[in-house]
Amino acid sequence: WTGDIKSFSLAGAESLLRGHHKRVTALKIHQGILVSGSADREVRMWQMDSVTKAFSFTHTLSDSMPGQISRLHVLGDHIFVGGFLGIAMVNLKSFAVTRLLPPTKPVADFLELTGHLIVAYKDGNIRIFAADGTLKAEAKPLAAGPILALAGLDSGPRVLCGHAHGQISLLSLPSFEFKTQFQALEKAKVLNLCC
Numbered sequence: 001w002t003g004d005i006k007s008f009s010l011a012g013a014e015s016l017l018r019g020h021h022k023r024v025t026a027l028k029i030h031q032g033i034l035v036s037g038s039a040d041r042e043v044r045m046w047q048m049d050s051v052t053k054a055f056s057f058t059h060t061l062s063d064s065m066p067g068q069i070s071r072l073h074v075l076g077d078h079i080f081v082g083g084f085l086g087i088a089m090v091n092l093k094s095f096a097v098t099r100l101l102p103p104t105k106p107v108a109d110f111l112e113l114t115g116h117l118i119v120a121y122k123d124g125n126i127r128i129f130a131a132d133g134t135l136k137a138e139a140k141p142l143a144a145g146p147i148l149a150l151a152g153l154d155s156g157p158r159v160l161c162g163h164a165h166g167q168i169s170l171l172s173l174p175s176f177e178f179k180t181q182f183q184a185l186e187k188a189k190v191l192n193l194c195c
Helices: none
Strands: 005-008 014-017 024-030 033-038 043-048 055-061 069-075 078-083 086-091 097-101 107-113 116-121 126-130 135-139 147-153 158-163 167-172 177-183
Touching: 005 033, 014 055, 024 078, 033 069, 033 078, 069 107, 078 107, 116 147
Parallel strands: 024 069, 107 147
Antiparallel strands: 005 014, 024 033, 033 043, 043 055, 069 078, 078 086, 086 097, 107 116, 116 126, 126 135, 147 158, 158 167, 167 177
């Protein structure tokens, strides 16, 4: 909640990465770079020095960020930054925001599937984007309400959506046709799914 990130090596060494000012909400490793997103509306890139084993941040992205950061995902030449106000696409070579993808509403989760990014919004809506940010499809909001987590199931294939009131919805691919929903948890949110 302070914005600190702690790393642990297999040899037992520990490092403290300081730079964010509010809680860290997303971490992603890409080509040896640690990417972190925070409620402070910043994305930071960290690199470890192979000699000193200490991390230092190399880049800070704060311009055109979509509010408090909730998700990070690398697809193609971009890192997709999901936040309270939608999605920003950041070019991995220039570290510049190249596109802001509508709509401007809170992002709940990302799921990569067949070179596309499936985006769940907290209001229950789902959109599918190509690696270049082109909108490919949109599913209607699900009856179970706010989505908090996504997972892909090879059988079917299916997309599983975890909801704020304990339900799980299943959608068939590639049509995103609603198949069923069931109550997985009583009086609890489905925060994570793994297949």
